[in-house]
Amino acid sequence: MLKINDDEPFVLGHLHTILVKVWNGGDISREWKDATIKVLYKKRDRSNCNNYRGISLLSHVGKVPIKIITKRLSAFCEANNILPEKQCGFRPGRSTVDMLFVVRRLQELGRRKKIPL
Structure with a gap:
């Protein structure tokens, strides 16, 4: 800059x-x-x-x-x-890493409940 x-x-x-x-x-x-x-x-x-x-x-x-x-x-x-809550990239205080955490958590819950993703 x-x-x-x-x-x-x-x-x-x-x-x-x-x-x-x-x-x-x-x-x-x-x-x-x-x-x-x-x-x-x-x-x-x-x-x-x-x-x-x-x-x-x-x-x-x-x-x-x-x-x-x-x-x-x-x-x-x-x-x-x-912007929707799901939109985390290029937003202040948020990051795409936040959504990766959500996806990982959903994956863990799906495995625990034996629900295929």
Whole structure:
């Protein structure tokens, strides 16, 4: 993420002005929206396409409005109970690990009661 110190008011002032214009006008610079996709090798056989994953490299300044929008949408969804309880990924105070625990617990209960999953 872009790191600007508090003692750099000149940069912060200009960045704030630009972001307000983008927010109010809805016109985002192409450079902020474009991503460069790089392919990263994960493991095992290099000739197998499944052993690679893509990563998107984005503009640091372009990430700022995305972060603002993400935080506002998240807060709105949480405040209005829009997301189902089962949705734990990418939510504050929750994790997909929580759902793995639930699945594991259901599996244990199913075995105990001899109910096939």
